[in-house]
Amino acid sequence: MKNIIEPFKIKSVEPITFTTRDERLNFMKEAYYNPFLLRADSVIIDLLTDSGTSAMSSKQWAGIMDGDEAYAGSKSFFRFEEAVKKITGFKYIIPTHQGRAAEKILFTNVGGPGKYIPNNTHFDTTRANVEFSGAVAEDFLNEIGKHPEIRADFKGNMDVPALENFIKEKGVENIPLVMITVTNNSGGGQPVSMQNIREVKAVCKKYGLPLFIDACRFAENSYFIKKREPGYQDKSVLEIAQEMFSYADGATMSAKKDALVNIGGFLALNDDNLAMNCRNLLIVTEGFSTYGGLAGRDLEAIAQGLEEIVDENYLQYRIRSVEYLGERLISAGIPIIEPPGGHAIYLDAKRFLPNIPPEQFPGQSIVAALYIEGGIRAVEIGSVMFGRYDEHGKYVAPPMELVRLAIPRRVYTQSHIDYVIEVMIEVFKKRNEMPGYKITYEAPMLRHFTAKFEPLF
Ligand code: F0G
Numbered sequence: 001m002k003n004i005i006e007p008f009k010i011k012s013v014e015p016i017t018f019t020t021r022d023e024r025l026n027f028m029k030e031a032y033y034n035p036f037l038l039r040a041d042s043v044i045i046d047l048l049t050d051s052g053t054s055a056m057s058s059k060q061w062a063g064i065m066d067g068d069e070a071y072a073g074s075k076s077f078f079r080f081e082e083a084v085k086k087i088t089g090f091k092y093i094i095p096t097h098q099g100r101a102a103e104k105i106l107f108t109n110v111g112g113p114g115k116y117i118p119n120n121t122h123f124d125t126t127r128a129n130v131e132f133s134g135a136v137a138e139d140f141l142n143e144i145g146k147h148p149e150i151r152a153d154f155k156g157n158m159d160v161p162a163l164e165n166f167i168k169e170k171g172v173e174n175i176p177l178v179m180i181t182v183t184n185n186s187g188g189g190q191p192v193s194m195q196n197i198r199e200v201k202a203v204c205k206k207y208g209l210p211l212f213i214d215a216c217r218f219a220e221n222s223y224f225i226k227k228r229e230p231g232y233q234d235k236s237v238l239e240i241a242q243e244m245f246s247y248a249d250g251a252t253m254s255a256k257k258d259a260l261v262n263i264g265g266f267l268a269l270n271d272d273n274l275a276m277n278c279r280n281l282l283i284v285t286e287g288f289s290t291y292g293g294l295a296g297r298d299l300e301a302i303a304q305g306l307e308e309i310v311d312e313n314y315l316q317y318r319i320r321s322v323e324y325l326g327e328r329l330i331s332a333g334i335p336i337i338e339p340p341g342g343h344a345i346y347l348d349a350k351r352f353l354p355n356i357p358p359e360q361f362p363g364q365s366i367v368a369a370l371y372i373e374g375g376i377r378a379v380e381i382g383s384v385m386f387g388r389y390d391e392h393g394k395y396v397a398p399p400m401e402l403v404r405l406a407i408p409r410r411v412y413t414q415s416h417i418d419y420v421i422e423v424m425i426e427v428f429k430k431r432n433e434m435p436g437y438k439i440t441y442e443a444p445m446l447r448h449f450t451a452k453f454e455p456l457f
Helices: 020-030 059-066 075-088 100-111 125-133 160-170 195-208 217-227 237-246 270-283 296-309 311-333 362-374 414-429
Strands: 092-096 114-118 136-139 178-181 209-212 250-254 265-269 345-346 379-381 402-406 434-440 452-456
Touching: 020 362, 059 296, 075 092, 075 265, 075 296, 075 452, 092 100, 100 125, 100 250, 100 265, 100 270, 114 160, 125 136, 160 195, 178 195, 195 209, 195 237, 217 237, 217 311, 237 414, 265 270, 296 311, 311 345, 311 414, 362 379, 362 402, 362 414, 362 434, 362 452
Parallel strands: 114 136, 114 178, 178 209, 209 250
Antiparallel strands: 092 265, 250 265, 345 402, 379 402, 434 452
8 A cells, every 4th residue: 555544543632722823923922932932732733842742552551550659679660671671782771751861870970071972963962961061072973964955865874084083183081982863863853874883883892982872763763774774674673773772882862752752761881880870870860770760650651662663664654754744845845954854854944034144043933934824833943042152242153044843753643744734835935024033032041942032024
């Protein structure tokens, strides 16, 4: 059959509140044109993030009832530990309340002033936790990953020669580990190839450095490898994931993505000493080592989610539905990062609104228009998020102006996506009438969450 259908039936539903354009204009004004300040029940289709927004399965909900809430040695912990070990093969599995907590524990132990952490692209919280420890976060994305309009299979790959030069320049003793993020969220949800992971591993081995994987979207990455990388067509996604982790010495994971839960995460690793130190810190900041800030029921839901995520019918539907949205936008002439990524479509706001300069926030203008036109919530990843001023007060724009439409897992059907396409096309038609914006309030750090805007008509 040609039609790829949602590989689930719907047992429980949550109503969407519909709003009129006039109501949305008002809500947007009241939220100072910042979608983070909107009430979620005034949103029709929420594409702000794919994190913690998944629909859980009936088996996961059954696991919620079945969760063992013992403080220590809960049976849910052992089920969780076994599920993570089956996929990753790591010796120590440390639960945390979400991804950034695993990062905090890891980098508090290995980071610190004078240290450097290389990654293909650090996600914001990873960078923040590296920097918070006093270390420096450096990105080594392959050149092709930096060009939104060029299509390639593995645009998340690391630039291996640049990584090796960096190790030589900074000194092995100053690099506690190398990290690789699959898929590369900040670079458009683009996958990393097995070949690239092997090459990174070879460099790590040569210099005696551990390799860690930021594994939030490991199943989506594994599926891309199966579809695109020679030699993997006949392997199962589980086998591919196992091979990927076999090259690594540890991983951090936000279970809010590819473990199909609303909260949770883990740190997994092999080194005895580091694991002991991480567990000790976990007990101070997160909780005892068999729950790490989670309830027993959360561990049960993660264990079940990890079994479901490697189902290839699910992954085929998942990757295809994101690609479908991307294809329709491309054929309407709407500029996006190509090819479509695993969990999101990234609009290229520079090409969408060439007349609005970065300091007037073209991405924010699209985000506001998407909400007003159709109640769709997206997020700007450009000048609002990363723009800064130099020491002379001159504006410095980031390299790309993007808008992310992240697709929650198992939440929206094809007709919801068709609606998104219709709204996008409508907004694109009206692009010449769209205003730039100015900021009227900004916090000193992470301003995008709370900034207030005004349109420049
Ligand atoms: N690493 C990556 C690649 C991520 O995408 C995220 C979260 C994290 C780490 C941190 O995990 O949120 O559980 O603490 N990304 C979300 C997003 C927030 O919207 O992309 P967390």
